[in-house]
Amino acid sequence: METEFPELGLQRHECFEMTWIESFLFHNFFRNGESLDVLLNRKSNLHLTSFKTKSDFVTEPIPDDVVERMLGRLYEEQVGRAWxxxxxxxxxxxxxxxxxxxxxxxxxxxxxxxxxxxxDQERENITESERHVRWVRRLYNYMTPYIAKNPRATYLNFRDLDIGVNDNNNNIERASIWGNKYFKNNFKRLVRVKTKFDPTNFFTYEQSIPPLHSY
Structure with a gap:
């Protein structure tokens, strides 16, 4: 890090090496060094939050001034935690x-x-929750000129219902709106796989891949 990113000024004492499961404890605000046995306690006091995510893929370097303005938007987000x-x-x-x-x-x-x-789920009402969601949507719109296009791709595991959801008819044309963003040219192949192995669309959710004929 000192060689590749000296501008970060990162110090050794600021870094923690841990396993994946230990990182789960860390991200859920357990004490450093807490026993993994705490995960067996179903009544454990996990930090309960609501959240909204969006994602982009970058194919060209983003100008420095845009990055600075992007970071500046973090200071607009009050009460919530954003990164x-x-x-x-x-x-x-x-x-x-x-x-x-x-x-x-x-x-x-x-x-x-x-x-x-x-x-925080328990401290904020619907109006405040909507404010946080609007913030991340504005940021996403701001980044439009600087990220991958045709399609504006996004990552499936950061599911974003803003880009569309299934209606009751499981229309393939409608599903292609988000399917192409998640899977690009693989979407049509996945439709064929879905049609072969789940023709009645038993396994479905808001952004699932529909079969060619849904019953």
């Missing part, structure tokens, strides 16, 4: 074909951005 996460791509990710598996975001992507805002 960005950048997931670097390249390397092995770029060596795998877009069509190899369902996940298509491969060569050409510099990194993925997660926009995240969360707030």
């Amino acid at each position: 960005f996460e950048l997931y670097p791509y390249g390397g092995k990710m770029s060596n795998i074909s877009e069509s190899k598996i369902a996940f298509p975001h491969r060569a050409g992507n510099l990194y993925m951005i997660l926009y995240y805002v969360e707030w």
